[in-house]
Amino acid sequence: MVSTGSRLLLGMLVLGMLPGFAAAAPSYPFSVTSEAVEGRYHFVAHNRGPAPVSVRLTMTVAENVRTSRDTPVYAVVRPNTDSPLLQVSPALPGGKFRFASETAHAIGNYLAQADARAVYRLPFEKGRSFMVGQSHDGPRLTHTTVDSEHAVDFIMPVNTPVVAARDGVVIETESAHRAGGDDRQLFSRANFVRVLHGDDTIATYAHLAPGGVSVAVGQKVKAGTVIGRSGATGYTLGPHLHFVVQKLVGDTTGFMTVSVPIRFSSGDPPRAFTPRYRQTVTAN
Secondary structure (H helix, E strand, O other): OEEEEEEEEEOOEEEEOOOOOOOOOOOOOEEEEEEEEOOEEEEEEEEOOOOOEEEEEEEEEEEOEEEOOOOOEEEEEOOOEEEEEEEEEEOOOOOOOEEEEEEEEEEOOOOOOOOOOOOEEOOEOOOOEEEEEEOOOOOOOOOOOOOOOOOEEEEOOOOOEEEOOOOEEEEEEEOOOOOEEOOHHHOOOOEEEEEEOOOOOEEEEEEEEEEEEOOOOOOEEOOOOEEEEEEOOEEOOOOEEEEEEEEEEEOOOOEEEEEOOOOEEEOOOOEEEOOOOOOEEEOO
């Protein structure tokens, strides 16, 4: 989820504001503002949500301008904080100066390093068994991009309880969608829960049933907590749970999301394993 915007300033007066400046993604309370203080413009990021947000600020026009930091500026704004990003002032004091700025932001920490020791419990209740319908090692019909290549699909009936696979904080949910099927126009209409982990990776549990979310944004969950019910909403070939763990990375224009490999644990004593295509796995 990325948002961008720009503004153009001359001297100490705002000449024009291009649409979208300081605009946050509709479902997440993040913004970037600028304020003139004693001849300088101060850019500040405001994060009022439960997740870290990565932001990129760059100057697209700079005439007679001095900046407090080299640009583009990359920063991670922690939950419920304000973070100064940049100060802009005239290179020749007293002279007119002109600049345009552009921002991009995305939920997540682009500096995060996935914990290589992390092991996940299976995302369904103890004693239940389900087949892996899609995974990294088998045919990937829909997991063809970097944000989904390590995702795992568990084939399961609608309304199967879904549990958290790892401790974390709920940062986003959607439960209002009702339609599902083999239609790419439904790609963005899957119900889901997203959970932030201690290493700033984020798990997504997707294709949940209509109204099938049982947790709230900001809620802390433990592994094994019921967070919703499986379904077949969005772009899907049938009822299943799509589970993926992702992290954010920086690129030359902003940010992109990549998936990370997952190991689950099951058995008595517990054994860590990498899910395989058409493998039947049991939570115990």
